[in-house]
Amino acid sequence: MKRPIELLAPGGDIDAIKAAIAAGADAIYCGLDKFNARDRATNIDFQELHGIVHLAHQHNCQVFLTLNIIILENEIPALVRLLNKLVNTKIDAVIVQDLGVFYLLSKYFRSLKVHASTQVNTHNTGQIEFLNRLNADRFNLSRELNIHEIKELATFGHSRNISTEVFVHGSYCLSFSGLCYISSVLAGRSGNRGRCSQPCRDRYERTSQGKEYPLNLKDNSAYFDVKELSDAGVDSLKIEGRIKKFDYVFTVVNCWKKQLQGFSEQGQLSTDNSDLSKVFNRDFSNGFLKGDINKEMFIDNPRDHSIKQLSEVDNYATIEAMDKNRIRFYEEKADTSARAKDEISRLSTAKPPLTLTMSGELGAPLSVTVSTPDTSFTVTSDMSLARAGKKSAANHLSRSAFFEKFKAVNDTEYVLKDIDVGLLQPGLFISYKELTSIKKRVLFILHGSKEIIAPIEVPAVKKQPALNVPPTLSVLVSSKEDVTLCNKTSATLFFLLPSSLKHDRSELIDLFQSNRALVPWFPSVLIGEDFTAAVEFLETVQPKRIVTNNTGIAYEAFNRGIPWIAGPYLNSVNSFSLLCLKEKFNCQGAFISNELSKKQIRSITRPENFDLYYSIYHPISLITSRQCLHHQVIGCEKSSMDETCMRTCNKSSTVTHASHAPLCINKAKGHYPCIYNGTNYLNTDIVTDLPNMFSHVTIDLREIRTDTTVEVSKPEVITLFQSLLTGTPDSEEQLTQAIHPTTHGQYQKGI
Template sequence: MNKIELLAPAGSMESLIAAINNGADAIYLGGNKFSARAYASNFDNETMQKAVDYAHSYNVKVYVTMNTLLKQNELREALKYVGYLYEIGVDALIIQDVGLISLIRDVYPEFELHASTQMTIHNAEGALYFIEKGMQRIVLSRELTLDEIKYISKDLNIETEIFVHGALCVCYSGQCLMSSMIGGRSGNRGRCAQPCRMQYTLQGETLGERKGYLLSPKDTCLVEDIDSIIKSGTASLKVEGRMKKPEYVAGVTRNYRRAIDKVIVNTKFDLHKGRNELAQLFNREGFAKAYLYKNVGKDMMSYNYPKNTGVFIGQVTNSGEVILEENVGLGDGIRFLDDGFTLSKILKNNQEVKEAFIGDKVKLFPTGGYKKGYKLYKMSDKRLYDELKEDLKPYKKKINLVGEIEFKVNAPLCIKTKFNNKEYKVYGEIVEPAENKPLTRERVEEALKKSGDIPYKFDKVFFDVFDDGFIRIASINNLRRDLFDKILKEVSGYRRRRNEEVPKAKNIKSAEELGYIYSCITKEQLRALVEEETVKNIALNVFFSRKNTALNKEDLKNLYEQGIENKNIYLNVPNIIKGEFNYIVKIIDELTPYIKGIITSNAGIIKLFKDKLFIIGDYKLNIFNKEAAEFYAEDVDISSVSLELNRKEIKELMKDINCKVAVNIYGKTELMVSEYCPIGSTFGNKSAKKECSKSCMKDTFTLIDRMNESFSVLADNSCRSYILNSLATNLIEEVEELKSFNISSFRVDFKDECYEEVKEILNQISNKKKNENVKYTKGHYRRGVE
């Protein structure tokens, strides 16, 4: 059985201590900047060093999250911070921005780098691509199945990390622009406003509507699947929760520690009790197994309540009593509807009790607010939280050592021990001949087995020599502390050396200027583009939809065979490709004679075709800075910059750049892409047990939010869903300014536009002026993101 790492979150020093006390092998945490949990407490430099030293004193590794996209003017500060983390001994960095990765590879080549789940690595070729780029570990997308995890981890022998517990994003991490486009708070910058936890109405033109928290997944809980997960070959099991309380971190960590130990060393673990405890700590209408077993339907969603649900304890009867389905005690937090109270009195058989148990018929106080028929939930368990609070005490956990003692008259007292396969030895005062009563072995052993605010403790003591002698007990205590301090100083005080190198020259692919590149997904859109003489570059997405209006590979071949003069044909390849990867590669190979190149942000596709085809990188590559553009320019001919940059940031990115980039000037931004399909799940009753009714092929759907904004919802050939922005971004009038930044390639993407709307946009491009009678957005071009 391979060694497995339990990786716990820490949003504070208390959480770090709680995780270590409960058996975490490694901790991930964030600094004050560059972390994807910008609203967590996080660690300033002083606290960060204390955290690293404390963790290392227990042989626990520390990974620091720098998993946000970085603007050009932030890179210098970010690299300086990397240097600080390097020097204080941080074990690895978890990173999203490839520009920062490129700089770290040059300046700190020995620093271990982990590819964040924000990098959306979700297939084998993508994992191999980033391993070849210098990543030591891949944090896989949460959407992978157990078989996919096994193939990447075991069959390809790639070090991977997967999430086993906690909140699940409905969109692929790193691909979500919903919070950013709606409210300017970028999930890629650690400031997600969680629009997925809001209430929506999904409306079909003919099939009616459904209302609820349609984008809110249940939390993941894989504590029952630890055996299978360990056998998959993954290296690390990650618990989500840097925003959670220390007690949550303590409780979740201890249950996964016990589950792992049950598999690895055959210790006992009450799985039912553990799962109940996890549910009490936090759940959203129960738990789900995410995508581990291909369950992508409504079974994984919390449609009715997006927050912590608590544990159901019973329904109020006619008499105002409750027949308990869970134990309760004084001080527990109780919820009904959106209200609640702290339990101050329990009446059982008209007598006050401090606690009551399953099956008891009780009255709970205060009774004001809840009525007959109300369902009551226990939101917090006082006994459990009091128990977990004990785990927040520093140095509660002890590492047991074996001491060897030389207690020899007329010689210095000597204590030695082994830790991490290294011997440590200290000498103290001279042991004097006993004038009266000599010290006993028991008294010396008692003094040696003491332990204060330090991780180490002697649980066994052996005497190599023991004479009838005397030494002050205070001297023994001091020498024991000296030995432990010596170990602590070496283990937790470890520092790396600064190792700067000259940045290496990059092998940039040469690229031609393209002008405008138009993408389409329907036959009518294609017809409108072909009719326009000024359109020279057309990209067809033949993978997107099963509707009869959708493009297919024959449409692309026919377009080529028509021999349309002066038109270049490209293939628009999906950015997310999982089980259908080999099929899509086969189609690209089949269509290669008919196309000039491809558009994609899928790293696996880029890896396979970088030396075979002209590649235009899609905007979901999340290019925020010049270094990121040049990182991909080794393999991509033209990269599209992120839609989250404003004009000043684009201008800054273009200074002294050594590669070609494109800017999207028109299109409905893809806000979310998900393995979960709200159409099939809410209209088709899609679950793990029932087939999809293919409602997406029968109707047109929009998602309506609480502000009455409407977002188109589309589904592709692989039953993935896409949510588009309510308004199309239109930067047609900004093209001249963009040209002044030395940009000469412009993307125009059509998704749900009809023939007439495509014609309208082509007319606007021709006239260099947008239609004032149609409502558009400039996206982030003027405002940008935090």
């Protein structure tokens, strides 16, 4: 008997949820019509949630509700109202991305179990410590990790009583989750808001490698890797697909359930995944899981691959044979769909009816019998029934009064269908207080023997006095040659450390020990030995301050008392995310996300003794990937990514979207492959639009090739920006003449 592993299925709409239950899912993740990362899914409304939970629990299936987007400031009141309702449901957990939501849950709504979304991008032990401090019960690991990295993190998670979840089937993302801004920039649809338009699946101008879909990955499938995942200690296997229809969900969940049962009961795995190939897919790969990040993970067609797979497998002798088998294939698909439809037709998410029977006579207690299709129980009053007098409000015991008093039953998994007062002697009275006590006991039992939690009013973040001084300037560089700028400017110099830090650790330690004014800037992704090297760097250098885009390093800095600033890729977009960073991790300040508009930024409240940062000039990062982005564009003599690629590759190329300007692909030494927007971000407006909000602004002078041209030297660029901040006349015009073309579309559109 193998260790049981949870099978976690997607539920984009009611039919898909039923299909997952019918096929044997152990848990379902689904979203309401707001605050979730599948805006294109049909989703469900709150009124349907109780019935879904009731149906799922009848079939030993848990329900996880997705609240996995970043939350804007003006949405906080609506979110709090929703959380006040969710605490009185029987959902099994909420799935979260936004640090402000983590904060609210950990401080005010502790009865809700919290799972960290894949959007949190968990890939090192420090991040698990960070999530543990936020009371997370589970984390979903980055899809890019290999089985050895997964095992290390699952083991560490178990030592902190946090379970591990891994995506094992469905769409791959080209970018590390939470670090993808391509849809936000190109289409105004933020992936961090659940609105990804999937431009990585789009057609591009044909590349020199003959590819028209050079950013399109095959689908993820670890169907044959269950033993390795079990041995690694993974607790939950997650299927992607909340925009997929019920027949897809039924087929995929059914296949995976049989695979897990065979492994659990007989220790055997099926070698036949043909049923998975009969529903929508882009062909399959387990490249990330195996640690073989190769060019075969790409496919030059984003559409359904199932019929082509059939043709390739069967290798027909004649056209007639192929046509005959294709007809049979479509008939089988229709049969599967019909079977799934039949299965879900037997399931109902309607709330079960509940009847109350009131009984009692003068001098005896009032008895309230609650009857549902599942159960029956009786609650009796502590006081005896008395004869109603003129002043005793006899209508308390009328049928209509009972309906009014017990209408809160409709906020449970049941709907109040009828109240029978035939066994209640007429003309009797019981106090309003006693009737309220009975109602509370009824709701307590219906709520799973848990008290109903009264609504919580979350206090707003206290406004701080406006800053009456211009923001100071900081500069981001990544070249050792640029360290000399420390001697040429009064601006603070941030230095971006590489993601493959283990190879350059000693040299970088020497660099920072020799230049104590240099502030280390940690990248978003630090996996395995690179994270260990980053922690050793912190220990050895003991910098006076750091900037980090990685919550693992944030935790390690907090744990060591090193002042730290939250970088722009931690996606801070509301006051409570800032409060979370300050109160939970002693953060000194944070960059506000560049996805926000002027109006969205203005509504954010700065916590007390907390600095706000903003990047006003930088190349716009669209995608950060563990996969080689040159394979399909300009080609490479290597078929797979390896450690040498990370350390030594230094290539640039461009790829042109069918309806947009060229995008710049950059692979710098020591860093993960990235795609940047063709033109850089320059936002001089924010200096005058929000003059008292930011204590610091940053410019990024790394040498990343885009179509933006800088006509002056770096010291001159710094001087121009310092002039802008001090209000020197014509400085803005001089900047736009020196740096062009640029854009600040995100600041105008927001998310």
